[in-house]
Amino acid sequence: MKVRLDTYRELGISIALVVMIGVFAFINPVYIRTNNLIDIVQQSTVNGMLAIGITFTIITGGIDLSVGSTFAVVIVSVGMLVTNGVPPLVGVAIGIIIGLTLGIVNGLLITKMKLQPFIATLGMMSVYRGVAYVMTGGWPVVRIPREFRDLTDGRVIGEIPVSVFSLIAFAIIAHVLLNRTRFGAYLYAIGGNEQATRLSGVNVDRTKVFAYGFCGIGAALAGMVLLGRLGSGEPTAGITYELLAIAAAAVGGTSLAGGKGTITGTLLGALLLSALRVGLIVAGMDSFWQFIATGLVIVVAAYFEVIQQRLRFQRNKKPVVTP
């Protein structure tokens, strides 16, 4: 049943996505040129990675508001490393470790100090942001070497950049973790009923710490993708990105109350938001309209769930005829 509901949701977003692409294509055919489509996907990679990470924390019934700041810390530290001659792959590995570490710190605050996720990560959002500023003295890191940029922004097949494949790989790993491992099963269980899960002998704290750590890795990957794409990194990068990531997860059907959510849904959510943004630009709309449109999409997607419930009820209304 759970599977069926989620599939409905994902089908719904897919339909919305196709309809939207149709409308924008009708307004301006440039929209569906291959390059533009690649652009849409590419633009969703950063948010997609952040959103996948945050989905893990939301499924446990928590949240990670610090992803945008973790993102910035990774950008400036990896940026500084690779501009100072550290080999790109080593830089990536260190970036991942930084993201993981910051995420684990969040997780420890939440589990060991028993802080509420919202408050703990709100605090760390500011702390990590500060760290990013302090590290560079507020200045951007520039002249990222080509070899590093090629790792994320190089082209593999046609015009598709590496980052798109990284997103796909990351999504597959996340999906497998959620659906095929003990860890994933525990995440859903904790979000559905933490008390019962604890009483089942599950190491709830450790599972949660992992979830936040994983979320940090998502932020790190996203940061490195942006660093490679822009060729420079700023400590101000990623401000308010946490909200966009939450939006993608929510549009994709992740329940903020915990216990529900899929990677496919989150990915579709990120794609929808990016298709919308690119579409508005292509359609020649003022960029201010982006805010309004994005907000409306979030609200409509949430309402979708409510309508769906109602539809299910109406189906039940039909009497079962007994001879």
Place this chain on the structure above:
Amino acid sequence: MDFAIEFQHVTKTFPGVVALDDVSFAVRRGEVHALVGENGAGKSTLLNILHGGYSEYAGTVKLNGTPVQFRNPHDAIHAGVSKVHQEISLVPNLTVAQNIFLGYEPRMGPLVDFHKMNRDAENILKRLRSPLRPDGLMVGVSAGEMQMISVAKALFHDAQVISLDEPTSSLSSAETDALMSIVRELKEHGITIFYVSHRLDEVFDLSDRVTILRDGKLVGSYETSEISRAELIRKMVGRDVSTFATRKQPRRVQPEVVLEVEDLSSPGLFEDIRFSLHKGEILGFAGLVGAKRTDVMRAVFGADPVVSGKVTVHGKVARITSPMDALERGIGLVPENRKTEGFVRYLTNEANISLTCLRRFQRLGFVDRSLRRSNADTYIQRLNVNPPRSDFPTENMSGGNQQKVVVAKWLSTQADILILDEPTKGIDVGAKAEMYALLEDLVAAGKSIILVSSELPELIGLCDRAVVMKEGRIVAEVSADEMSEELLLNYAMEGVAS
């Protein structure tokens, strides 16, 4: 005939399940009308329909001869139809009185009149002979006490029709008696009572008429005085079932002590708890609601911190500070409150049952779903879970079947010390008999069981020994031969034998 409620051709389906199938019957004004049936027969669904819990269904419901269709419980309450829920639905961070009056607080101008609220609540609680203080917070209130508050809540609404969905499932016998007399008193005041229970004694004690549901279909309505117990059960279950808890296999208590608890204390809750559990033994825990049996069990299991005491498992001193530790040492706990502690909503039966033992179904780091499923299927079959589907969300099962899923979850750990806190709460006669047989099988297989129960016949019929608790202390230990309802009750209430 003067009918308070009439159901006409009521049908309710859920995706994949027909919960009620063309059910028609009527409840006379001022009678106590019992509604019985197996787990999943559709009793709660029917009450939900009456009380506006489900506004979408086929058929007609009439109240005092006029068709009604309540859109929500609030509408129903306004029309004088109140309900005590099967699942306790109280707000933990409010006071007892606030819970009773929730949504209907007495007011003085724009402000809540707390004085009047507490006074009125106190009166209602007194009528129920409950020791609860109206201004006390809900923390530490046991399941039984919560049930009392739910009853108080319905009483307060001055309803003409009150439905009680398994109101006594977590009450001790003294509280049950108090509730019974309340129900009789309500009846004298002309209130119509709709009573759902798996305890047939209550049905025969209280009700004027009884309606039987089976698999969502109406079997019939009968004058309670004209139907025998055996006949009722046969109509409910479709076969003969003994309702008496007895040991059918020889007792197998072995001298080996598997669990020894010494001087366990947690100030404010319990003190100086000491008992031992032998291999192959069923050790009962008797006591009134509030005796803190649940707290002791939670402490032994590591769910709550203990201040002092020593627990020895299989001869080794065990520091159990979390359920994880307990599980590692082979101790399982089927908790008292299935909804908040037992199962996880959104999860399927399969996922819930495997939550305690996923490690076993792991292959190369991945969960092997076919192993997980076959484990779930084994227990679903063994416990007769209905619908017998491992992919069904536990949340959408009937109360009794949820309970079976929670038990299955612990059976599949293969723990050799199993603590069961009110395991037969809310399960039907057939399932109870199965549960008793299961307990016997477990001890026959060399496992040891602690059975916390408020049903004295259950303790007397099954246990090799029983410990009686009163207000956080153990007051007596009774052997199987000595056990009788009077003795256990006397200990539980007075702390002495007579």
